[in-house]
Amino acid sequence: MELLTNQVLAGISTGAIYACMALAVVMIYQAIDHLNFAQGEMAMFSTFISWQLMQWGVPYWWAFLLTLAISFAGGILIERLLFKPLAKAPVLTNVAGFIALFAIVNSVAGLTWDFTIKQYPTPFGSSPFLGSQLISTHQAGMIGVTLLMLAGLYFFFQFTRIGLAMRAAAALPESARLVGINTSWMIALGWGMASAIGAIAGILIAPVVFLEPNMMGGVLIYGFAAAVLGGLTSPLGAVVGGFLVGVVENLAGTYIPGVGNELKLPIALALIITVLVFKPAGLFGRAIVKRV
């Protein structure tokens, strides 16, 4: 029983990583109705930027804020330059665009900072949290920041004018235009926000998985799975999904025989998909009624 509890708790800690990533994924999905496969790479790149700033002597929190601003602007720039032209192209072409972006960002990061693993500092320290052996202060900090972001996003979407405009543009773009909303800029804004959230995710994750260009590969998939599990329309679902995925991953690795590290991912995905077969809109998502 103790092993189970331990694994569940450990899963919640790693789940915080996925929750963070899943938030960024849901953010962008809300804005553009697609999943951006390059999101993880963009987060990694942002993290490298913050690392570089710190190498140049910038203190942690200034580097953090500066990176957020750069990521926000970068996200908007990428959308305007690379994806606005594809707005009228078919969905699959856009997906090819995401893949291309992935390749570019990963490659440039690799060349600029090479593939050796780097240490990344945490502002929360890594001592045991409240004496527990399973959750370090950093992991507690991760969970805290993720929940804070969630609250912030909730407030943004429910109580600000621009949040309302973004929701409208994502829900019914044509109707949104008919009330005077510039839907094109709402998409750009969504990208910017997703990019900033991704940066936060990367900065929180790097101390745990260590900083290197391929650090986000697995995280992104789990982030997607978490977002889908939670229901792509629900930030709360993304966070809950993230924690659940972390737990499932850990339990699968512990209890299912023969499952080494390599099979953890497909098994976790398989379990998530099983959930989706019964609840196609995810745990917190809205059931989509398709009208012919």
Added chain:
Amino acid sequence: MTQLLNVKDLRAYYGQVQALHGLSFSLSEGSLTTLLGANGAGKTTTLRAICNMVRSTGAIEFEGKPLSGKSTENVVRLGIAHVPQGRGTFTTMTVEENLQLGAISRKDKASIVSDIERMYAHFPVLKQRYTQQAGTLSGGEQQMLAVARALMLRPRLMLLDEPSFGLAPLIVRDLFKILGKINREDKVTILVVEQNAQLALELADQAYVIETGKIVMSGNAKEIANNEDVRKSYLGY
């Protein structure tokens, strides 16, 4: 009386298919005009062309300013509210959020709150349901909401696409009464596209009849209503 909207030689296309073949008409300020026609005649296309939602050529002028080249949202911001076919309600948002969205492009935040109160006065049923999800409202209520949302823009011109669609006759009568009131009291110029010719002609001052992308008849609503061809084709007697 000035012409609020001037449409000259409007041709509109869906891909390679031409839907409007040189439409010309104008709306004088303060008027309530109805555009009648059968299914597929081009009524909806006309409204969409005004808002630049479909590819078109020709000259459209609003308050003397040309609309060509402007994005839909910029046309709307000039003061043209468009209640589309099917209402375009934000079904997942509350009634109040829908009204707030109507005013989202306005800068005068204080008046928006008072305007919402005015909408509740025009449409009491909306006040009852203001925290409800718009998708749970009945058809008639959603139509009221759509009109209210359009009014939140404080538009100079309101375009309505088949507001009577799918609604019971009594509700349509109520709705049209409100439209008339808005036209007279709030001085909003209105263009109503309708298949339901009888009620529309009772409501409007002016009328146009459109067939296969061209205007075939225009004039005073009463005259059009008494016109024999119109009576046979659209009024059923």
Added chain:
Amino acid sequence: MSAAAEDVVTEAPAVEAVPKRAMTLGTTTSLVILAALLVTPLFVKNFIIFQMTMVLIYGLAVLALNILTGGSGQFSLGQSAFYALGAYTSAILMEHVNMNYALTLPIAGLVSFAAGYLFGKPALRLSGIYLALATFALATAMPQLLKLHFLEHWTGGVQGLVVTKPDAPFGLPIGQDMWLYYFTLAITLAIYVGSVNLLRSRSGRAFMAIRDNEIAASAMGVDVAQYKTLAFGVSAGITGIAGGLGAIAVQFVAPDGYTITLAISLFLGMVVGGVGWLPGSFIGAAFIIFVPNIAESISKGLSGAVFGVLLFIVIFLVPHGARQVAIIAQQMIGKLRK
């Protein structure tokens, strides 16, 4: 985050339809291309022949994906799994059972068909992004499954298996590469013609009805479940045959040769060629084989970035893939004729 309620959506199909008339090339163009395919190997070096063979093989795999996605509207990021299955089936039959290489191919196809059909059944409930995730899981699982200890005797574990390249039959005086090329070409043509006919047949129409509007299709009496699983099966089967051919051409199979990168490459091949346009499958295959090499020759350190940039250039210029180029060419020829 409002209370759970229903969203009513009238969705545009995620995969756009290719007009039936435009689904293949015209007769003259086809004959010209066929002639080129038949004659070129006589004039080029063995390595080029080998590359042409690979284009045909990958082209088959992309074609299979085109049937699945462009035909029946189901996304799959998991084709590498079926490719691997076919490859290993051929390799194991050739090396452990000493079966003739040609005979292994129909078996590889059948095994993959069965796998695809079996996968398609539970996948029925999934669509769009959910199906993509499920197939993604399949693709990532495959290399790991191939490395499993208890299968090692057959699969060769992490090192894989070496496959013997066949000689030309009946002692014909042509090299192995050239023979393999014509052998592959024959199979490719057969499958290509078969696929075109499939998409033109009643089943093909059923596929496309499902792709365009699943609910309407089912309301019209199309057995959606049966056709969707059939599409998965056929697609997997063709991919399996391609995998088998690939194993023979490359002369070995190993788990890390069939990763998610392969699945993503096949997907890109489909997009570049033009989704749903069967001839484009081979153009897409050429893209995914040659462009990464070109990228690496331009800049070794930034090869990924160069590839990404080239990909962007292609999708900016022709968002609908090579099919768009073909349409433009067709229009220009039409104008010249007048």
